[in-house]
Amino acid sequence: MKTVNEDHLDVEAFQRFERDGWDRAAHLYDAAWGAKTTQFVAPLLAAAAVAPGQRVLDLACGPGYVAAAAMACGAEAVGVDLSPAMVREARRRHPHIDFREGSAEQLEFPDASFDRVLLNFGVLHLADPEAAFAEARRVLRPGGRLAFTIWASPEESPGARIVNAAVEAHAEPGADLPAGPPAFRYTDRNLCRQALAGAGFAPGSIDFATVRVLWRVPSPGFLFEVELRAGVRTAALLARQSPERLAAIRRDIEAGVAAFANGDGYAIPVAAHVVVADAC
Numbered sequence: 001m002k003t004v005n006e007d008h009l010d011v012e013a014f015q016r017f018e019r020d021g022w023d024r025a026a027h028l029y030d031a032a033w034g035a036k037t038t039q040f041v042a043p044l045l046a047a048a049a050v051a052p053g054q055r056v057l058d059l060a061c062g063p064g065y066v067a068a069a070a071m072a073c074g075a076e077a078v079g080v081d082l083s084p085a086m087v088r089e090a091r092r093r094h095p096h097i098d099f100r101e102g103s104a105e106q107l108e109f110p111d112a113s114f115d116r117v118l119l120n121f122g123v124l125h126l127a128d129p130e131a132a133f134a135e136a137r138r139v140l141r142p143g144g145r146l147a148f149t150i151w152a153s154p155e156e157s158p159g160a161r162i163v164n165a166a167v168e169a170h171a172e173p174g175a176d177l178p179a180g181p182p183a184f185r186y187t188d189r190n191l192c193r194q195a196l197a198g199a200g201f202a203p204g205s206i207d208f209a210t211v212r213v214l215w216r217v218p219s220p221g222f223l224f225e226v227e228l229r230a231g232v233r234t235a236a237l238l239a240r241q242s243p244e245r246l247a248a249i250r251r252d253i254e255a256g257v258a259a260f261a262n263g264d265g266y267a268i269p270v271a272a273h274v275v276v277a278d279a280c
Contacts (some may be wrong), residue, residue: 009180117264216265
C-alpha cells in the first residue's frame, strides 16, 4: 500500500527516487561533496555534545562521515541509509562500523536505543521529515538529543544562491519528477520548532545556530558538473532540460562561481544551520 504524508506527497515514490538517485551517485559523493559537507561534521557533533560511551545513530549516513567522527570521539556508532550503494560505500570506507540499509521514517531499532541521533544534510532527502523526527524521538533514550544540519536558504548562502538563481532563470519544471518536501522548509525557524515539538522534543531545548564556511572548488565549472552528475533532485531536473537551457544554466553557475576566485581556485561561501532538540 502506498503511503501519503500530510502534504499529499507519495512517500514511497519519493523514497524510490532518492534511493535510486543515490545508488547512481554514491561513488561520486566524496569527490563531489565531501569537501563541503565534512566541514559541518565537527559543529554537528559539538552541538549534539557527543561523548565517549554514548550510542550514536548516524541517520541518512551517506559515506559515513558522522559515524566515523563519533567513533573517533569514543562513542559507539551505527549508520543507516536508504541507498544500498551508499551503505556499501560507507562500509568500504569504515569497515569497523555497523552500517545498515533502512528508512529514516521507519527505523528498525527498539525504543530508547540511542543517546544521540544525528543527520548531516539528510533531512532534505527524506520523503517525510516529520515522520523521521518522530522515529528519532522514539529511538532516543530519555534526555537524548537529536541534532541535524540543513542548508541555509539562497538568501543567506551565496553557494545556494548561485545554483538556485540559475535554475529559476532558465529551467523548465520537471513535471514527471516525484514531488518532495520543499528543500528549504526547515530554514523557517518557527516551522522547524513546531515540527520538532510535535514529534515529542522539549520545546525549550530546541536551538538553531548558523555556521558559515568556504567551500574551495578547482574551477568555475565544478559546481555545475557535480550538480549535474553527483546529486539527485537538481541532477534529475537538469537531465530534463534542453541543450539550450542547460547551456544557459551552466553559464550562469560558472559566472557565479568565478566571482569567488581565490588563489588557484574558488572559495564559495556556504551557510548551514545546526539544529538540536532534546528528548523529553
